[in-house]
Amino acid sequence: xxxxxxxxxxxxxxxxxxxxxxxxxxxxxxxxxxxxxxxxxxxxxxxxxxxxxxxxxxxxxxxxxxxxxxxxxxxxxxxxxxxxxxxxxxxxxxxxxxxxxxxxxxxxxxxxxxxxxxxxxxxxxxxxxxxxxxxxxxxxxxxxxxxxxxxxxxxxxxxxxxxxxxxxxxxxxxxxxxxxxxxxxxxxxxxxxxxxxxxxxxxxxxxxxxxxxxxxxxxxxxxxxxxxxxxxxxxxxxxxxxxxxxxxxxxxxxxxxxxxxxxxxxxxxxxxxxxxxxxxxxxxxxxxxxxxxxxxxxxxxxxxxxxxxxxxxxxxxxxxxxxxxxxxxxxxxxxxxxxxxxxxxxxxxxxxxxxxxxxxxxxxxxxxxxxxxxxxxxxxxxxxxxxxxxxxxxxxxxxxxxxxxxxxxxxxxxxxxxxxxxxxxxxxxxxxxxxxxxxxxxxxxxxxxxxxxxxxxxxxxxxxxxxxxxxxxxxxxxxxxxxxxxxxxxxxxxxxxxxxxxxxxxxxxxxxxxxxxxxxxxxxxxxxxxxxxxxxxxxxxxxxxxxxxxxxxxxxxxxxxxxxxxxxxxxxxxxxxxxxxxxxxxxxxxxxxxxxxxxxxxxxxxxxxxxxxxxxxxxxxxxxxxxxxxxxxxxxxxxxxxxxxxxxxxxxxxxxxxxxxxxxxxxxxxxxxxxxxxxxxxxxxxxxxxxxxxxxxxxxxxxxxxxxxxxxxxxxxxxxxxxxxxxxxxxxxxxxxxxxxxxxx
Amino acid sequence: xxxxxxxxxxxxxxxxxxxxxxxxxxxxxxxxxxxxxxxxxxxxxxxxxxxxxxxxxxxxxxxxxxxxxxxxxxxxxxxxxxxxxxxxxxxxxxxxxxxxxxxxxxxxxxxxxxxxxxxxxxxxxxxxxxxxxxxxxxxxxxxxxxxxxxxxxxxxxxxxxxxxxxxxxxxxxxxxxxxxxxxxxxxxxxxxxxxxxxxxxxxxxxxxxxxxxxxxxxxxxxxxxxxxxxxxxxxxx
Numbered sequence: 007x008x009x010x011x012x013x014x015x016x017x018x019x020x021x022x023x024x025x026x027x028x029x030x031x032x033x034x035x036x037x038x039x040x041x042x043x044x045x046x047x048x049x050x051x052x053x054x055x056x057x058x059x060x061x062x063x064x065x066x067x068x069x070x071x072x073x074x075x076x077x078x079x080x081x082x083x084x085x086x087x088x089x090x091x092x093x094x095x096x097x098x099x100x101x102x103x104x105x106x107x108x109x110x111x112x113x114x115x116x117x118x119x120x121x122x123x124x125x126x127x128x129x130x131x132x133x134x135x136x137x138x139x140x141x142x143x144x145x146x147x148x149x150x151x152x153x154x155x156x157x158x159x160x161x162x163x164x165x166x167x168x169x170x171x172x173x174x175x176x177x178x179x180x181x182x183x184x185x186x187x188x189x190x191x192x193x194x195x196x197x198x199x200x201x202x203x204x205x206x207x208x209x210x211x212x213x214x215x216x217x218x219x220x221x222x223x224x225x226x227x228x229x230x231x232x233x234x235x236x237x238x239x240x241x242x243x244x245x246x247x248x249x250x251x252x253x254x255x256x257x258x259x260x261x262x263x264x265x266x267x268x269x270x271x272x273x274x275x276x277x278x279x280x281x282x283x284x285x286x287x288x289x290x291x292x293x294x295x296x297x298x299x300x301x302x303x304x305x306x307x308x309x310x311x312x313x314x315x316x317x318x319x320x321x322x323x324x325x326x327x328x329x330x331x332x333x334x335x336x337x338x339x340x341x342x343x344x345x346x347x348x349x350x351x352x353x354x355x356x357x358x359x360x361x362x363x364x365x366x367x368x369x370x371x372x373x374x375x376x377x378x379x380x381x382x383x384x385x386x387x388x389x390x391x392x393x394x395x396x397x398x399x400x401x402x403x404x405x406x407x408x409x410x411x412x413x414x415x416x417x418x419x420x421x422x423x424x425x426x427x428x429x430x431x432x433x434x435x436x437x438x439x440x441x442x443x444x445x446x447x448x449x450x451x452x453x454x455x456x457x458x459x460x461x462x463x464x465x466x467x468x469x470x471x472x473x474x475x476x477x478x479x480x481x482x483x484x485x486x487x488x489x490x491x492x493x494x495x496x497x498x499x500x501x502x503x504x505x506x507x508x509x510x511x512x513x514x515x516x517x518x519x520x521x522x523x524x525x526x527x528x529x530x531x532x533x534x535x536x537x538x539x540x541x542x543x544x545x546x547x548x549x550x551x552x553x554x555x556x557x558x559x560x561x562x563x564x565x566x567x568x569x570x571x572x573x574x575x576x577x578x579x580x581x582x583x584x585x586x587x588x589x590x591x592x593x594x595x596x597x598x599x600x601x602x603x604x605x606x607x608x609x610x611x612x613x614x615x616x617x618x619x620x621x622x623x624x625x626x627x628x629x630x631x632x633x634x635x636x637x638x639x640x641x642x643x644x645x646x647x648x649x650x651x652x653x654x655x656x657x658x659x660x661x662x663x664x665x666x667x668x669x670x671x672x673x674x675x676x677x678x679x680x681x682x683x684x685x686x687x688x689x690x691x692x693x694x695x696x697x698x699x700x701x702x703x704x705x706x707x708x709x710x711x712x713x714x715x716x717x718x719x720x721x722x723x724x725x726x727x728x729x730x731x732x733x734x735x736x737x738x739x740x741x742x743x744x745x746x747x748x749x750x751x
Numbered sequence: 752x753x754x755x756x757x758x759x760x761x762x763x764x765x766x767x768x769x770x771x772x773x774x775x776x777x778x779x780x781x782x783x784x785x786x787x788x789x790x791x792x793x794x795x796x797x798x799x800x801x802x803x804x805x806x807x808x809x810x811x812x813x814x815x816x817x818x819x820x821x822x823x824x825x826x827x828x829x830x831x832x833x834x835x836x837x838x839x840x841x842x843x844x845x846x847x848x849x850x851x852x853x854x855x856x857x858x859x860x861x862x863x864x865x866x867x868x869x870x871x872x873x874x875x876x877x878x879x880x881x882x883x884x885x886x887x888x889x890x891x892x893x894x895x896x897x898x899x900x901x902x903x904x905x906x907x908x909x910x911x912x913x914x915x916x917x918x919x920x921x922x923x924x925x926x927x928x929x930x931x932x933x934x935x936x937x938x939x940x941x942x943x944x945x946x947x948x949x950x951x952x953x954x955x956x957x958x959x960x961x962x963x964x965x966x967x968x969x970x971x972x973x974x975x976x977x978x979x980x981x982x983x984x985x986x987x988x
Contacts, residue, residue: 702965707963722968725971726967726968728965729939729941729942732941733900733901733939738940739965746965
C-alpha cells in the first residue's frame with residue numbers, strides 16, 4: 007500500500023505573519039521595559055521555523071521577498087512610531103541619554119530580528135546580493151535616527167565638554183557612550199565620527215582656548231602661564247582617555263597647543279619681566295625645564311630658545327671681557343700686579359660662568375644638541391676677543407701657571423686642583439689660537455721647571471695628559487719633552503757628582519748643577535757673548551769634559567741667562583746668602599775687585615746689551631733690596647750712573663731671593679707663532695693637493711680650514727700661502743679655469 | 752767648423768747654409784762679440800758653453816741700437832717686444848745668435864726690407880686677443896733679471912705702461928700708483944699673469960669681482976684700495 011507523501015499545506019502570508027508578529031510585539035515590549043518574560047528557546051524556534059517554512063514554499067506562495075521587505079518595515083515602523091518621537095523634543099543631556107538607550111535597544115532588536123529571519127541570509131540575500139539583515143537594520147537607524155539627531159547631539163556633547171572645561175562635573179560615562187555611537191555608526195570607518203563630531207569639536211576647542219589664552223597672556227607671568235598650559239594639556243589628555251576616541255588625541259592636543267602656546271610663543275619668550283632671558287638670568291631651573299618640555303613640541307620652539315640662550319651667554323661673557331678691559335685701561339702699565347690679578351679674576355669668572363651653565367644645558371635643556379652648540383658658540387664668540395691687550399690664550403696660560411707654581415695665589419686641595427685644571431683645559435676647547443696657548447705655556451713651563459717653581463710634578467703631568475686628550479699627542483709632545491728633560495737632568499746630575507768625586511782635579515770647588523735641555527722642546531733662547539765670571543769658568547769646564555763621557559755627538563750651548571746662583575754676601579753687620587740669577591751674580595762679583603763701577607764699565611765687563619744691564623742694575627739697587635748704592639740716588643738707571651757695594655745693607659732674613667723682573671716676550675711669541683702658522687698652512691695645503699691632485703679654490707680653502715685644528719686660519723693667510731706655493735712651483739693654476747689648482751709633483 | 756779663440760766672432764758652417772744673404776753683412780755688424788762677462792753668463796758656464804756650442808755670440812745693447820736704426824724703429828717701441836717674442840729671446844736687451852737667426856728663419860726674413868715690412872704685421876699681432884696674451888705672459892720672463900724669480904717693480908710698471916698702451920686698460924695708472932704706495936716689492940709671475948685676466952674680465956665698477964675667488968692677494972688689496980679711496984663705487988649687492 008503506497009503511503010501518500012504528506013505535502014504540507016501552503017502557508018499564506020497573512021497567516022504566517024501572525025506568529026512573527028507576536029514575536030515582534032513581545033520584543034517591543036521587552037525593549038520598552040514593560041514586564042515581559044524573555045524569549046524561550048521554543049518561542050524562538052517557532053518563529054524561526056515559521057519563517058523557514060514560508061521561505062521554502064514554492065510559488066506562488068514563495069514569500070521570501072515579502073518577508074525581507076516586511077523585516078525592514080518592522081524596523082522602520084518601530085523607529086518612526088517609537089524611537090523618533092522619543093527623541094524629538096529632547097535636548098542636551100536628556101537627548102543624549104535617550105539616544106544612548108535607543109541605540110542600545112536598536113542593537114538588541116536588530117540582533118533578535120536577524121536571528122528570527124536568519125534563514126533569509128542563507129540563500130535569498132546571498133543570491134540576490136542584497137544588504138544583509140544587519141546592514142538593513144543598521145542603515146535604518148542611521149538614516150532615520152542618526153541623521154536627524156546628529157546635529158543636536160554634537161552640540162550637546164560639545165557643550166558638556168566646555169562645561170567640564172569650565173570646572174563643572176559632567177557624566178563622563180554618558181559622553182563616552184554617545185561618542186561611541188559616532189564611531190560605531192561608521193562601521194569600521196571613522197568618517198562619521200570625524201565629519202559629524204570631531205571637526206566641530208576641534209574647532210570649538212580651538213576657540214575656547216583661544217579665548218582663554220588671550221586672557222591669560224594679559225595677566226599671567228611666563229612661568230605661571232606655562233603652568234596653565236601644562237594643566238590644560240594634561241586635562242585634555244585626560245579627556246581623550248576617558249571619553250574621546252583615541253585618534254582624536256594627537257589632533258586635539260595639537261589644536262590646544264597651537265592656540266595656547268604657538269600663537270603666543272614669541273610674546274612669552276620675549277616678555278621683559280618674566281620671559282626666557284629673565285628665567286635664565288635668575289637660574290630658575292624648574293621653569294626652564296618646563297619651558298624646554300613645552301617648547302620642544304612646537305616647530306622652531308627650541309631653535310628660538312637656543313638663540314635667546316646663546317645671546318644671553320654671549321652677553322654675560324662679553325661683560326666679563328669688558329670688566330677686565332676696563333681695569334686694564336684704568337691702571338698704569340707698570341702696575342702689572344693689579345692687572346695680573348684682574349686677568350686671574352677674568353679666567354676664574356669665565357670658568358664660573360661655564361660651571362653655572364653646564365647644569366642648565368645638561369638638565370634643563372636635556373643636553374640637546376642645539377643648546378650644547380649655543381653654549382659652545384657663545385663661549386667661542388667672547389673668548390676669542392682680546393682681553394686687556396692680551397689674547398685669551400695667554401690669560402689662560404697665566405691662570406694655569408698660577409695654579410701650578412709654588413706660592414701661586416690659588417690655594418686648593420688636591421682634588422680641587424685636578425678639577426680646576428680640568429676646567430681650564432676645557433676652556434681651551436673654545437679658544438681658536440691653541441698654538442698660541444702652547445707657545446705661551448712653553449715659556450711659563452720653562453720658568454717653572456728651570457727656576458724650581460713648580461709646585462707638584464704630578465699636576466704638571468696631569469694637565470699635559472688632559473691637553474693631550476683634548477688635542478692629540480702632537481699638541482703636547484714638546485711640553486712633555488720638557489718635563490722629561492728635567493727627569494733626565496736629575497740623573498745626569500747624579501752621574502756628574504759621581505764623576506767629580508772620581509776625578510778630584512776637575513772639581514771646580516763650587517757646587518754646580520746643570521740642566522741639559524733638548525733643543526726643539528724648549529723655547530728658543532738667544533745666546534749671548536756674556537763674559538762668564540772667572541770663578542764660574544772652571545765649573546763650566548768640568549761639565550764640558552764630563553758630558554761627552556755620557557753621550558756622543560751632542561753639542562752643548564750654554565744659556566747663562568737662565569741660570570741661578572747662591573752667593574754669600576758679607577755686609578758690615580751681617581752675612582746674608584743671596585739667591586740671584588747668574589747674570590746678577592756676575593754683576594755682584596765685579597764688586598769684589600772694584601769699589602765703584604760706572605754703568606759703562608759694568609756693561610763692557612759683562613758684555614751684555616743695554617736692556618739687560620738696566621734690568622740687572624734695577625733689580626739690585628732700585629727695587630726691594632738695595633744691595634748696591636747708586637749715584638745719583640734716583641730710582642731710574644741711566645748710563646751715567648756710578649754704582650758701589652752697599653755694605654750697610656741689613657735684613658732680618660739670613661737668606662733672601664732677589665727677583666729679576668721678567669721681560670715681556672709677548673711680541674716675540676706672537677711672531678714665532680705667526681711664522682709657524684705659515685709652515686703649518688703650507689704643509690696642510692700641500693697635503694691636500696697631493697692627495698686630490700686637482701681642486702678648485704673654494705674647496706681648497708674649505709678643506710684647509712677644516713683640517714687645521716690648532717688655530718682658526720685667517721682666509722687671507724691661506725690665500726697668500728697658496729700664491730707662495732704657486733711661486734715655489736708646488737702648485738699651478740689651470741690654464742683654462744683660473745679657479746682651479748693643480749698639484750705639481 | 753773652424754774654432755777660434757774665445758772672444759772673437761766665429762764663422763761656421765751655419766753661415767754656409769744661409770748663403771748669400773744681403774743680411775749677412777748686417778749680421779756681422781750687429782753681432783758684437785761679448786767677452787765672457789761673468790754677469791752675463793758666469794765665467795765657468797760661459798767657457799763650457801763656448802766649448803759645447805760655438806754659437807754663443809750675443810747681440811746686446813749697442814747691436815740692438817744699430818738694429819733699430821736700420822729698421823727705422825725706436826728701441827723703446829713695443830714692436831721690439833713682439834720681435835723678441837718671435838725670437839723666443841730669453842732676456843730683454845739681448846739676442847743670442849741662435850735666437851736671432853732662428854727668429855729670422857721662422858719669420859721668413861732674409862733682407863732688411865722684408866724685416867721692415869714684417870714690423871707692421873707684428874704690430875697688428877698685438878690686436879689679436881690670444882696673441883696679446885701670449886706676448887704679455889712672455890714679457891714677464893723676458894723682462895726679469897736672469898736667475899730671479901720675480902720681476903722688479905719698476906721694470907714691471909714700465910712694461911705694464913707699455914703693454915696697456917696697446918690694449919687699453921683704464922685702471923693701469925691706479926694699479927701702478929697702488930703698487931708703489933702699498934707694495935713696493937717685486938712682482939710674482941702669478942700676479943703678472945692674473946692681472947691681465949683681471950683687466951680683461953672685471954668691469955670698471957668691479958661689480959663682478961669675487962673676493963673669495965682665486966685672485967691673487969695683491970689684486971684683492973688693489974680692489975680694497977680702489978673702493979676705500981672712492982676711486983670706484985662698487986654697486987652694493
